[in-house]
Amino acid sequence: MTGRRTFVIVDGENIDATLGNSLLGRRPTPEERPRWERVTTYAEHLWGQPTQGLFFLNASSGQLHTPFVQALLAMGYRPVPLSGGNDVKVVDVGIQRTLEAIAQRGDDDPVDVLLCSHDGDFAPQAGALLDAGHRVGLVGLREFMSTALTGLGLEVHDLEDDVAAFLSPLPRVRIIPLEEFDPAYFLR
Known part of the structure; x- marks a missing residue:
């Protein structure tokens, strides 16, 4: 692939944990999870360039959820199943290494990144990408974004409101800017 492009890098564990622990109080059902194909479509339109989705999976158990992997492939994502010891956050390390590799690429292969995660562990790598001239955006639930990431001045794209995933x-429960406040919504 030549020309500027976008990698959508998905930390599925983080998105799932945020949905389950912070919003639902239980493990999300398949119907409550994001429609990941909407994320890559959004990314293509956002910056008007080809997009490749990378979905990082923890495969430390030695097992893959085959129907989910097949669904990712059908949506054009490249599954990245990683394994490691119980003391290693394999998905985080894999994403960190990927972001570092993108930052080290030369100007002959311009790449931008939409990172789907709320995790502040990626702030050093996201900052390095910005310093190297890459566009970097965040996709997730705005109110759960790490301040380590938002403090870098990254574009934030809400998974529900902006992406419609x-x-x-x-x-x-979100803070409503007064100019967007519609009392009728609360009077139903």
């Missing part, structure tokens, strides 16, 4: 509304 969910089939039904999430049970979120």
Whole structure:
């Protein structure tokens, strides 16, 4: 692939944990998870360039959830199943290494990144990407984004509001800018 392009890098464990622990209080059902094909479509339109999705998976158990991997492949994502010891956050390390590799690429292969995660562990790598001239955006639930990431001045794209990645509304409580406040919503 030549020309400027976008990598959508998905930390699926982080997105799932945020949905389950912070919003739902239980493991999300398949219907409550993001429609990942909407994320890559959004990314293509956002910066008007080809997009490749990389979905990082923890495969330390030695097992892959084959139907999910097949669904990722059908949506054009490249699954990245990683394994390691119990003391290693394999998905985080894999994403960190990938972001570092992108930052080291020369100007002859311009790459931008949309990182789907709330995890501040990626702030050093995201900062290095910015310093190297790459566009970097965040995709997730705005109110759960790490301040280590948002403090870098990264573009934040809300998975529900901007990307429209969910089939039904999430049970979120968010700060409403007064100019967007619609009392009718609360009077139903």
